[in-house]
Amino acid sequence: MQRVITVLIVLSLLVMVGFSETSEIPVLDEVQIEIGKDAAFQSEVLPIVEGAISKEYPRIEKFNEDATLYFDRNQVVFLIDKENSKTNNIKKELQEKLGEKVKFKKAKHNPKEFTAKQEEIVNFIGEMNIASSAGYNHQTEVIDVKAPLNDEQVQALKDKFGADNLNIEITEGAPAIPW
Template sequence: MRKPTAIILALSVAAVVLGSVSFTVQNATAKEPKKNESQMLITFQREVIPIVEETIKKVYSDKPNLFSKQGEYYFDNTDKNNPKVVFLIYKENALELQSVLSTLKEKLANKITIKKAKYNPETLRNLVPKVADYVGSISSESSSNSISFSAPSEKIIIRGDFSDKQVADIKKRFGEVINVIQSKTKNIPLSNN
């Protein structure tokens, strides 16, 4: 009588194991499109980054810090099938910038988008440490915040556990270039400094 029980138990275990293997295979197949999307974006960036960097380097060779005063670029991956390199331009009439954009329009055609900046991107990037110092001065030692510049939104993004008064103080001090996201989530420090 024990043999049929052992056989049934063995078959049940085999069915469970095969079911979980089948489930794993189905999940792996379902994730495949995301892998392809990521690969498409990597391929796009591998194609355009050398062209963009070479063009900027060539045009700004005698003024390497000038490009960041006139504009910047980032990648817009919103449409996974049609990613773009977006140029956020602040000094639209600058001859060097016009030369770069003209060359890139020829080489990249529909892979480039040009967007007029509301603010000087370099000014916003340079403002980040000042915002960080101020946020640090109004935050408790145990608080955890993150501060970064977002080129697509042209904002300095501050995330942390702030009171409504602290948010109002930050916005009053730095104006409309600030986006404060109130979050009780602890951010991971990048360093011990």
């Protein structure tokens, strides 16, 4: 099954790249090769990860109250906020089945609360009549915010939500309106 998925991924990359005018087989660039490797890795481990989580948490919302996960190249990284028997059982099973392919870290923030905070940030910026985007970045454990803000608005965000919790990128767009 793993080999079939890998072959399908490589074939789809070849189709995306296309053939050159001389009908030579295209050479995949490093990015395309890495995407294929990442997809193959995820298709290998995801059923195992999902199985371990669903044994302990029939509803994913409950899992997100205690932990979250992300993929970092050839590793599944779990951020555990609330260590308990369920997260310990997941950790034990996945360490046995995946070994070096899984890593467990203590989360800096509760994943559910931090995910909800991104909506609060968008609403707060929306009250300034500014379009924005915000997303919980699992790898850096901060909320990435993109908006055309001025210095005063950036400071208001930092004051309300904590400077250490935010990665603010000032974007071009409608000028930030002082408020």
